[in-house]
Amino acid sequence: MELRSKVPSGPIDQKWTKHKFDMKLVNPANKRKYHVIVVGSGLAGASASATLAELGYHVSCFTYHDSPRRAHSIAAQGGINAAKNYQGDGDSIFRLFYDTVKGGDFRAREANVYRLAEVSNEIIDQCVAQGIPFAREYGGLLANRSFGGAQVSRTFYARGQTGQQLLLGAYQALMKEVHRGQVKLYNQCEMLDVVLVDGQARGIVTRHLVTGKIEVHLADAVALGTGGYSNAFYLSTNAMYCNVTAAWRAYRRGAGFANPCYTQIHPTCIPVAGDYQSKLTLMSESLRNDGRIWVSQQVDDDRAPGDIPEDQRDYYLERMYPAFGNLVPRDLASRRAKDMCDQGKGVGDTKLGVYLDFEDAIQRLGAEVIEARYGNLFEMYERITGEDPYKVPMRIYPAPHYTMGGLWVDYNLMTTVPGLYAIGEANFSDHGANRLGASALMQGVADGYFVLPYTIADYLAQAKLDPVAADHVEVRGALEEVQSRNDRLLALDGDRTINSFHKELGRIVWDYCGMGRSAAGLKEALQRIPVLREEFWENAKVVGDGESINQTLERAGRVADFLELAEVMCLDALVREESCGGHFREEHQTPEGEARRDDENFTHVTVWEYAGADTAPREHREPLEFEYVPPTQRSYK
Amino acid sequence: MKLKLHVWRQAGPSAKGRFVTYETDASEHMSFLEMLDVVNEDLESRGEEPIAFDSDCREGICGTCGMVINGRPHGPWKRTTVCQLHMREYRDGDQIWIEPWRADGFPLQKDLFVDRSAFDRIVAAGGYISVRTGSVPEANAILVEQNNAEKSMDAASCIGCGACVAACPNASAMLFTSAKAAHLNLLPQGQPERNGRVLNMILTMEAEQFGSCTNHGACENACPKEIKIDVIAMLNRDYMKALLKAS
Numbered sequence: 001m002e003l004r005s006k007v008p009s010g011p012i013d014q015k016w017t018k019h020k021f022d023m024k025l026v027n028p029a030n031k032r033k034y035h036v037i038v039v040g041s042g043l044a045g046a047s048a049s050a051t052l053a054e055l056g057y058h059v060s061c062f063t064y065h066d067s068p069r070r071a072h073s074i075a076a077q078g079g080i081n082a083a084k085n086y087q088g089d090g091d092s093i094f095r096l097f098y099d100t101v102k103g104g105d106f107r108a109r110e111a112n113v114y115r116l117a118e119v120s121n122e123i124i125d126q127c128v129a130q131g132i133p134f135a136r137e138y139g140g141l142l143a144n145r146s147f148g149g150a151q152v153s154r155t156f157y158a159r160g161q162t163g164q165q166l167l168l169g170a171y172q173a174l175m176k177e178v179h180r181g182q183v184k185l186y187n188q189c190e191m192l193d194v195v196l197v198d199g200q201a202r203g204i205v206t207r208h209l210v211t212g213k214i215e216v217h218l219a220d221a222v223a224l225g226t227g228g229y230s231n232a233f234y235l236s237t238n239a240m241y242c243n244v245t246a247a248w249r250a251y252r253r254g255a256g257f258a259n260p261c262y263t264q265i266h267p268t269c270i271p272v273a274g275d276y277q278s279k280l281t282l283m284s285e286s287l288r289n290d291g292r293i294w295v296s297q298q299v300d301d302d303r304a305p306g307d308i309p310e311d312q313r314d315y316y317l318e319r320m321y322p323a324f325g326n327l328v329p330r331d332l333a334s335r336r337a338k339d340m341c342d343q344g345k346g347v348g349d350t351k352l353g354v355y356l357d358f359e360d361a362i363q364r365l366g367a368e369v370i371e372a373r374y375g376n377l378f379e380m381y382e383r384i385t386g387e388d389p390y391k392v393p394m395r396i397y398p399a400p401h402y403t404m405g406g407l408w409v410d411y412n413l414m415t416t417v418p419g420l421y422a423i424g425e426a427n428f429s430d431h432g433a434n435r436l437g438a439s440a441l442m443q444g445v446a447d448g449y450f451v452l453p454y455t456i457a458d459y460l461a462q463a464k465l466d467p468v469a470a471d472h473v474e475v476r477g478a479l480e481e482v483q484s485r486n487d488r489l490l491a492l493d494g495d496r497t498i499n500s501f502h503k504e505l506g507r508i509v510w511d512y513c514g515m516g517r518s519a520a521g522l523k524e525a526l527q528r529i530p531v532l533r534e535e536f537w538e539n540a541k542v543v544g545d546g547e548s549i550n551q552t553l554e555r556a557g558r559v560a561d562f563l564e565l566a567e568v569m570c571l572d573a574l575v576r577e578e579s580c581g582g583h584f585r586e587e588h589q590t591p592e593g594e595a596r597r598d599d600e601n602f603t604h605v606t607v608w609e610y611a612g613a614d615t616a617p618r619e620h621r622e623p624l625e626f627e628y629v630p631p632t633q634r635s636y637k
Numbered sequence: 638m639k640l641k642l643h644v645w646r647q648a649g650p651s652a653k654g655r656f657v658t659y660e661t662d663a664s665e666h667m668s669f670l671e672m673l674d675v676v677n678e679d680l681e682s683r684g685e686e687p688i689a690f691d692s693d694c695r696e697g698i699c700g701t702c703g704m705v706i707n708g709r710p711h712g713p714w715k716r717t718t719v720c721q722l723h724m725r726e727y728r729d730g731d732q733i734w735i736e737p738w739r740a741d742g743f744p745l746q747k748d749l750f751v752d753r754s755a756f757d758r759i760v761a762a763g764g765y766i767s768v769r770t771g772s773v774p775e776a777n778a779i780l781v782e783q784n785n786a787e788k789s790m791d792a793a794s795c796i797g798c799g800a801c802v803a804a805c806p807n808a809s810a811m812l813f814t815s816a817k818a819a820h821l822n823l824l825p826q827g828q829p830e831r832n833g834r835v836l837n838m839i840l841t842m843e844a845e846q847f848g849s850c851t852n853h854g855a856c857e858n859a860c861p862k863e864i865k866i867d868v869i870a871m872l873n874r875d876y877m878k879a880l881l882k883a884s
Contacts (some may be wrong), residue, residue: 067757068693068743069797070699086777122771129773131766131826133781133790140780158790164698165793172765179761187754210746275665278674279695380697382720384668384716449770497681499674544686548649550749551683557688611778 001609006410007111013301018116019411024461031056031463034460037219037596038082038202039191039246040276041068043140043163043441044424045172045225047448051359052171053182059175060217061183064190064209064241064554069171070426072227072239073424073444075481076163077156077284077377079155080127080441081119087144091152093117098629099150100439103329104404104432105581105597105629107259107605111411112429119450120442125311126449130169130282134158136399136635146326146436148285149514155438159488160284160376164404168440170448186217190554192421193249194222195478197468201420203475205482208263209554212547216479220465221456223413223551224250232261232569233514234506236400237269237282244565247407255415256620258408258428260565261573264435264582266401267333269382271353272322273466280399281384283356283377285437288326288333288362290370291394293317295354299344299520304356306394314342324636331434331582331595332636334398339593341397348395357393364593398515402440403599404431404582405572408607408622413447416609419459423447428605433489490546494539498552501536502559505529505566513570518586526567533563568608568617575619579604638663638796642676644688645736646748654745656734665725669712670695670702672724673735689748693718694766695860700796703803704749705736710800710859718861719800738799740808753799755845756813762841764817766826785823792819794862802860807848812856812857814842815872816864822875832879839876 007027008019026034034039034057038049041063049061065071085091091376097117101108128134134156135143149154158165167458179181188209195203195216203218226246252255268288272280294315295307316336318325326333337354339348362370365391378389385395402414408413409429412465414421424444431439468475512518536559579588579595580602588596595625605622642663647654661679663672670692677687692702697718704714704719712722727733735749735768743751760844793816801812809841818835821827850869857866 049771054769065693065701066753067797069757070701072694072699073698074699075694084776124776125773126768128776129766129768129826131821133786133793133824136781136783136786138783140782141777158793161698162796164796165790169795172760173768173770175757175761176767178757185757186755210752223762238693239699241693256759274664276664276667276671276673276675278668352727367749375792379716380721383717383723386723386725453770474725495682499677499678501682539683541684543681543684547843548752549689552687584795614781 001331001416001607003256003408003416003607003620005109005622006412007109007137008411012111012114015111016118023455023458026461028056030414032058034058035060035219037062038225039204039222040071040225040227041065041174041538042170042225042227042424043073043444043450044069046167046170047223047445048173048223048423050170050177050454050514051309051317052456053180056253057184058179060186060187061157061220062186062191062206066187066190066528067099068174068185069101069168071167073167073441074164075239076441077160078155078281078286079145079162079438080123081154082124082167082279082437082442083117083154084121084124086142086300087153087179089152091154094361095152096120096154098438100430101189101432101629102634103434103436105434106432106599106603106626106636107624108430108432110626110628115451116430116443116446118294119446122450123442123445127166127169130173132158132165132169135454145286147291155444159274160286160374161411163441165519166445167370169287170445187382191246192250192415192482192557194246194476195475197472197474200418200463202467202468204624207486210549211552214479216470216475217468218468218475220460221419221421223423223452224407224426225423226426228425229565230400232506232566233510234401234502235272235277235280237266237280240279243561245558247422248561248565250407250415250417250420253417254610255417256408257405257421258605258610259405259433259572259581260569260608261513261576262404262581263400263476264330264402264404265334265398267330267337267398268356268396269399270381270396271348271350271395276561277483281397282399282401283381283394285330285375287374290373292360293326293354293356295340295345295606301345305347314345315470316447317336321605321636328636329434329436335515337398353395353397355393356396357609358389359393361434362390368479393624402435404428404433404435405439408605411450412458414455414459419463423452433583446502469547489542489553489560490538492542492556494541496539496541498540498542498556498559501532501540502555502562505532505559506564508532509566509569511521516584516586517573519574522570525570526574529563529567536560536563549580552602571617572606572608576602576606597633603631638665638727641732641773643732643734644690647745649747652780656768663724663727667724668695668720669677669724670720671723684756689750691750692720697721700798700813700826702740703798703800706740706802708732708739710738711861715864717760718796738803742800742802742808742810743799753797755847756797756799756810757816759810759838759841760817763830763837766821767830769782779825781824789823792816792864792868795864796862800859800861801856802847804855805848806853806855808849809848809850810842810845811850811869811872812860812864812866814838814867818872818875819868831875832882835872835875836879836883859883
């Protein structure tokens with residue numbers, strides 16, 4: 001596997017401009033001769049579909065939802081970053097770039113991050129023109145807030161529903177192109193494989209979730225905007241349907257999978273309540289702007305929070321990180337919460353939680369101001385827990401939330417398979433080992449609106465793309481493989497439900513490849529996962545048939561892929577003998593318990609190449625160079 | 638708590654449906670859908686087909702879930718989708734009737750699943766602002782009065798779940814259609830296409846088998862995002878203006 005990043009030469013602030021000029025173009029009259037498949041209709045998928053269609057390409061967009069508007073981008077709450085410097089507080093493209101590289105703990109590709117910062121301003125222009133109702137100041141100008149540990153106010157927001165509004169903007173742009181006939185939309189249609197012909201991605205195999213029909217769709221290129229794999233943990237803030245299948249099938253067809261161990265555990269989620277728990281709920285990080293995080297100084301303190309006097313509380317983030325306080329990056333906030341619970345200072349029935357307290361903010365600003373800022377979040381919290389956060393501090397605990405790892409892509413967002421692209425959370429490219437708040441939306445729309453639609457032309461203009469017959473041997477082969485796997489899943493008639501396997505897998509991944517990882521633990525996980533996988537294929541049970549809606553069958557296929565991915569996640573975590581960002585190896589920490597990076601040996605991307613069902617994947621490395629932001633120990637003290 | 642559930646089961650669009658009764662033991666901390674997950678897990682482990690129902694984010698924002706509980710879309714809580722409804726609402730011995738959205742515009746697919754793609758087609762008819770990617774002015778060149786931005790956001794918070802249709806005695810999609818139109822019509826960016834937008838969206842809504850609005854207000858009551866029927870009045874005004882312009 002050859003990893004050519006294709007980063008253009010020249011100064012960093014001119015790379016993207018130069019690259020856009022150097023790339024081959026497809027003549028406007030010829031664009032209609034090309035057909036692009038986009039899988040996924042979230043921010044990245046919908047924005048890419050709409051933009052490609054506007055440019056004149058024929059696009060087919062696939063979603064397993066009943067409508068493209070359901071994609072999980074919709075759940076992002078806090079906001080989207082851009083380097084507009086509307087607040088005049090010293091922000092710039094370079095500062096956003098610098099913060100993102102540093103926030104990613106020096107494990108992202110500089111050129112990609114710079115491009116992201118560069119297009120961030122265009123994103124805001126685009127979204128406003130589409131009618132996204134961003135928050136405004138009295139004079140009608142756009143409002144900003146500071147978010148996720150940034151020391152400037154660069155986050156644009158639409159109440160606590162920024163993801164929803166950006167997604168609806170992209171969805172509306174997509175529907176506009178559907179109406180024009182330029183995009184063909186496939187609802188309730190799940191991608192189950194990529195079709196490769198002569199080594200190029202030329203289509204996908206899908207199963208229609210209502211009719212059960214399995215079929216092939218051919219095209220000239222394929223883009224996957226299929227999101228992340230946090231549901232490998234079973235419990236995460238991802239939606240119920242989020243899965244790794246599209247990316248994983250691409251991996252099995254030869255696309256390299258980069259840094260699978262880089263997962264983000266979000267610090268402010270509602271703690272687990274019971275064994276029946278189906279998913280976890282994120283409370284926006286913006287709450288940390290006004291909420292203070294604390295636990296009792298005493299171990300096993302059973303007093304109600306109101307009965308613990310001020311001098312017996314430990315506002316541990318403010319104590320340990322005076323400069324950033326409660327606003328330290330997500331990885332630190334999560335790890336410190338875990339430390340407190342490990343020390344026996346956790347709160348709530350399960351003792352797996354810490355307080356997020358608004359009492360001071362309510363006294364300082366008044367309940368009305370707090371309600372205007374966080375009303376919808378407080379209400380959601382009360383609905384789920386039955387507790388009123390205006391009166392009782394919230395209880396929060398970290399939960400898997402985002403995956404920085406994903407399909408390896410070059411500067412053009414193409415995977416190691418020619419003609420196969422990965423956009424948004426599905427790729428690995430911009431966040432390094434830790435993603436900063438309000439950067440996921442930014443990357444999703446950057447890839448979809450402003451990068452892929454241009455870089456794909458460079459491929460289409462140069463690739464040799466002969467027509468592919470529907471009965472081509474490789475096409476038939478892919479179709480038959482999907483059919484036989486589907487039959488095999490339907491035939492599973494053991495004793496255990498699919499869900500029970502997913503839960504057990506999630507527990508292993510959370511315990512050994514979660515917030516703290518050790519060689520011994522990871523080796524244990526690497527023993528147990530293949531055993532569980534084997535049991536799955538012998539003892540799982542799938543009820544129902546393949547000709548109508550069968551959610552058990554859908555889940556079975558997704559869990560089977562998680563059972564493979566989880567092993568590579570653990571393997572990746574094991575070989576990365578350092579701590580960086582969301583990857584914390586217990587063996588590699590400073591005496592104060594902070595992550596210790598090893599720049600000498602690990603300033604690279606680890607890329608895994610599939611080598612067969614019963615063979616360990618091959619490890620490859622893309623070295624990273626830092627020309628503009630010299631690596632330093634991240635310090636938020 | 639012990640509960641008796643009467644759930645609508647229907648194998649497919651043309652199959653005959655019926656209520657099937659299940660007994661379950663639920664915890665008050667569960668969400669309503671987690672209670673159903675447990676019922677399904679039990680059905681599956683006995684080799685029976687689980688109840689098909691759609692849900693995704695379980696945070697009340699994606700609009701995927703939706704069922705009629707004891708006659709009320711999304712159940713008894715105000716401002717709440719069914720995924721956010723929690724079992725502390727119920728008491729030991731309660732009986733709960735669970736049905737799909739019922740409307741001609743939402744053909745049933747299986748059990749509690751309905752096809753809501755008609756909503757997509759209403760949006761495709763004009764629920765957008767036509768801008769080409771990149772071909773746009775600087776963001777702060779467009780000033781939006783704060784009050785209008787807020788009202789637009791109120792309307793834009795629609796999650797497209799379809800509860801308004803399910804609640805309406807006419808199965809009208811007016812609240813949904815009006816909310817989308819109001820979101821865009823309240824902004825300066827939405828003005829150039831305003832007339833065409835309302836005409837085409839209403840035309841499509843009618844073609845999709847949704848009924849007419851006769852001002853019952855049941856939609857507003859059922860809306861988990863509390864979208865007000867003011868938006869319907871606004872759409873009606875816009876529609877009249879657009880008709881006059883068109884004639």
